[in-house]
Amino acid sequence: MNLDELLALAAQDAPTPLEHARARRAVRRVAEDHGRRLREGPEIISDVDLPDPVGGDGGEATRIGRAAQLRKRGSIIWDAGTGRLDWSDETSRIFGLAPVEAQKSMIRLVSLIHAADRTAVCRRLRSAWRHRSAVEFTCRITMRDGSAAYVEVLVEILTDRHRRPTGIIATGHDVTTACKRRQDDERRALRDGSVQKDLAEVDAETGLLSRRAFADEVGRALRTGTGTLLVVSAPPYIRRSSDVDSGHDDRLGAAAAKVLRDVVDSDPCGLLGRYEFGVLMPYTTLESATAKAEMVVGQLRSTRFLAGCPRLDAFGGLVHYDYRLPSESIELLLDAETAWRRAKHEDRPLHVLRQPPSAEDRREICRAGIRSAVEQNRFALYAQPLRDLELNRTTRHEILLRVLDDVGRPIPPTTFLHLAEHVDEILAVDKWVINHALRLIGEGAQTSHYQINVSGRSLADPLLLEHLRAAVERFRVNPEHLTVEITETAAIGNLTVARRFADGVRELGCQLALDDFGTGNTPLGFLTKLPVDLVKIDGSFIQGLPDSEPLQAVVQGLVQICRKLGILTAAEYVQDDATLDLLRAYGVDFAQGFHVGEPEQLVADRPRTRSIELELYPAARYRERRAI
Amino acid sequence: MMPAQAFPPDDENERRRAELQDSLARFLEENYSKILSFLLRQCFDPHLAQDALHEALIVTMDKWEAVSACDKPLYWVRRTAWHKLLSLHERQNGRSLVPLEPDEVAEPTSAYEAEMVLRYTLSQLPFRQRAVLALMVEGDTDEQIAMQLGLAVTTVCTYKSEVRRKYRELFRSGADEGTPA
Structure with missing residues (x-):
């Protein structure tokens, strides 16, 4: 059916009796209203055009001009015959000019249009004139006082009786407010799409809160009242070193978490480490919490054949907290962890701390633990390849620290390092890393470029730089093939001291890098204030990059900034080819991640640079957990 | 007096x-x-x-x-x-x-269905073109439309062809009907 047929069909629609009745009622209401208004005031003031639309005196221009005036639109008329241009008072008002503006010319009009829109407007006018068709557009104008405004314009071609074009009339009005509102609506819509929906950090495998999110929960509870914190360790009775690689660990963790959740019900639960779970029980007395904790540990112990594991070996540490005894969430977590170790040591299911130990004691316990780890060399060094995206081959390795757990298996060091920083023992760890890493590098062929991690907190120690210099000399490491990565940049307290360290590192011939750039507490100011050679864009910006426009915008912008400043960029957590392609397109220099290459233990001979691993082993999750 | x-x-x-x-x-x-x-x-x-x-x-x-x-x-x-x-x-x-939801538009057979198709078409148009189309239903000529809406006659012509184009675009998939004049 074409439009004309449709219109004919629609026009057949006669009003129903109901509609007639409705019309009569409406007319009666109009009459009443009319009477009332007549009584109230003598004149019904209204903005209507009295003359007959059909009869109409004057030409089209007058008619349109009058209609425009009634609707408070400005009008501009150009007569093709005389070339004269004229505009109404309303137009003058829109332009912010005096109503009796002597000079009304085309040149003057063009000069009033915003410079950026001028060509486009002229082009549209010419095309309208050529095609004898109306055009509508919104453009900016410059007012007399220099401010700009948006106007919506309708340009029409005037014709005489014989349909010959005689001129142009433009009618328009100020739409700045509406335009700005629309722009803001669009911006808001974009923003709503580009902001993360929620910040809840939940472990993908277990559905429990991440360590950081759980620590936040504990912190909040600590400030608001009393309660108890339970930390349960539930490792399998027999552990095999192959568990990690086979993904058995993750399955078991998820299964144990489910058992845990079933018992504790609604209290917040967190995944604190491998086989380690936290349960926060706010507003509970120690007695009821003890009963619940015993139930949790009992349930975990009595569970059989969970995810292929015959038996779990569960211990619980319970600590009571009180907002009147000041302590931090990290300290409370540490207390509870110490408590379950104590329970294990004493071979009891649960150890209850009625009161957190004093700050001194806690610090001492913690320090002793870290020192003993350093002294007993309970660490291992791994090297993970970084691929140069331009050459498309591995040219660098990052040296990673792994802490060995009580049965000698490597675990990611996040929690350990966090604690070490908290009690100011990180320097010892950093020195250990420098010593051992540089020794291993020096013993190898030094064909790659190595990056070692140093905590931002250690920078304050003047001894660290000395230590580094000595190690570089002693182990004959080529300083040009060494980059010092500053992790935990948030801990850089004193910029002057950090700058001194950075300058020292560069004097040695080494390079400087910022780790995890973009999250935590790394101000952009560091880029100009510290002589940084490389920035590692935080993995949270890289994961899911191909599917997220907001992340792409952030990465692209960061890379642009760095390039202009002469800083190299590296991307962590690269997990697929699509991400690699994007990063290459953005001009990122290096890529790192399980897709590029897994960490391998650094041994006396140089790390074997293996071919690209296209298969993702479940072990990849270790690296991810480091981010938690 | x-x-x-x-x-x-x-x-x-x-x-x-x-x-x-x-x-x-x-x-x-x-x-x-x-x-x-x-x-x-x-x-x-x-x-x-x-x-x-x-x-x-x-x-x-x-x-x-x-x-x-x-x-x-x-x-x-x-x-x-x-x-x-x-x-x-x-x-x-x-x-x-x-805006109206695009309905299942089959061939309209009654005045009511035609009205629904018309309303949907109207909802897709800018306001002045909408008024032009609404007056086309009333069967007014270009001049009459121009006078009522305070537009130039050429504008009405432009808008009419715009409206036809838009209508064709909306119901092109409507299959067998011939193209409107």
Whole structure:
């Protein structure tokens, strides 16, 4: 059916009796209203055009001009015959000019249009004139006082009786407010799409809160009242070193978490480490919490054949907290962890701390633990390849620290390092890393470029730089093939001291890098204030990059900034080819991640640079957990 | 002036007023629904359309003497109502009205179905083109449309071809019908 047929069909629609009745009622209401208004005031003031639309005196221009005036639109008329241009008072008002503006010319009009829109407007006018068709557009104008405004314009071609074009009339009005509102609506819509929906950090495998999110929960509870914190360790009775690689660990963790959740019900639960779970029980007395904790540990112990594991070996540490005894969430977590170790040591299911130990004691316990780890060399060094995206081959390795757990298996060091920083023992760890890493590098062929991690907190120690210099000399490491990565940049307290360290590192011939750039507490100011050679864009910006426009915008912008400043960029957590392609397109220099290459233990001979691993082993999750 | 002489003109006035009232009643009887449906094709908000018509009719009543002298009083009322609608809409901060959902558009067979297809087409058009299409339903010529809407005749021509193009675009997949003229 074409439009004309449709219109004919629609026009057949006669009003129903109901509609007639409705019309009569409406007319009666109009009459009443009319009477009332007549009584109230003598004149019904209204903005209507009295003359007959059909009869109409004057030409089209007058008619349109009058209609425009009634609707408070400005009008501009150009007569093709005389070339004269004229505009109404309303137009003058829109332009912010005096109503009796002597000079009304085309040149003057063009000069009033915003410079950026001028060509486009002229082009549209010419095309309208050529095609004898109306055009509508919104453009900016410059007012007399220099401010700009948006106007919506309708340009029409005037014709005489014989349909010959005689001129142009433009009618328009100020739409700045509406335009700005629309722009803001669009911006808001974009923003709503580009902001993360929620910040809840939940472990993908277990559905429990991440360590950081759980620590936040504990912190909040600590400030608001009393309660108890339970930390349960539930490792399998027999552990095999192959568990990690086979993904058995993750399955078991998820299964144990489910058992845990079933018992504790609604209290917040967190995944604190491998086989380690936290349960926060706010507003509970120690007695009821003890009963619940015993139930949790009992349930975990009595569970059989969970995810292929015959038996779990569960211990619980319970600590009571009180907002009147000041302590931090990290300290409370540490207390509870110490408590379950104590329970294990004493071979009891649960150890209850009625009161957190004093700050001194806690610090001492913690320090002793870290020192003993350093002294007993309970660490291992791994090297993970970084691929140069331009050459498309591995040219660098990052040296990673792994802490060995009580049965000698490597675990990611996040929690350990966090604690070490908290009690100011990180320097010892950093020195250990420098010593051992540089020794291993020096013993190898030094064909790659190595990056070692140093905590931002250690920078304050003047001894660290000395230590580094000595190690570089002693182990004959080529300083040009060494980059010092500053992790935990948030801990850089004193910029002057950090700058001194950075300058020292560069004097040695080494390079400087910022780790995890973009999250935590790394101000952009560091880029100009510290002589940084490389920035590692935080993995949270890289994961899911191909599917997220907001992340792409952030990465692209960061890379642009760095390039202009002469800083190299590296991307962590690269997990697929699509991400690699994007990063290459953005001009990122290096890529790192399980897709590029897994960490391998650094041994006396140089790390074997293996071919690209296209298969993702479940072990990849270790690296991810480091981010938690 | 003698009071007695005032009677005949008064009488005349009375008669004239009655006549006007009569013609107004007849006019409204005939055209109320027509104008309302014209407005409804503009804004899809019955309340807004009724308000605009209400306002326009109050003015019409007040000025009926002049309006009825027009060649086509309907055009005058329709133009006034349209302007009222536009200014009411502007006062609503130009909040755009909810567009209609595209219905299952098969070949319309009744006036009602045709109206639905028409409404959907209208909802896809900018407001001046919408008014042009609504007047095309009434069967007005280009000049008549131009006069009622305060547009140039060439503009009406442009808009009409725009409307046809848009209609074809919307219902191109409607299969077997021939292309509109």
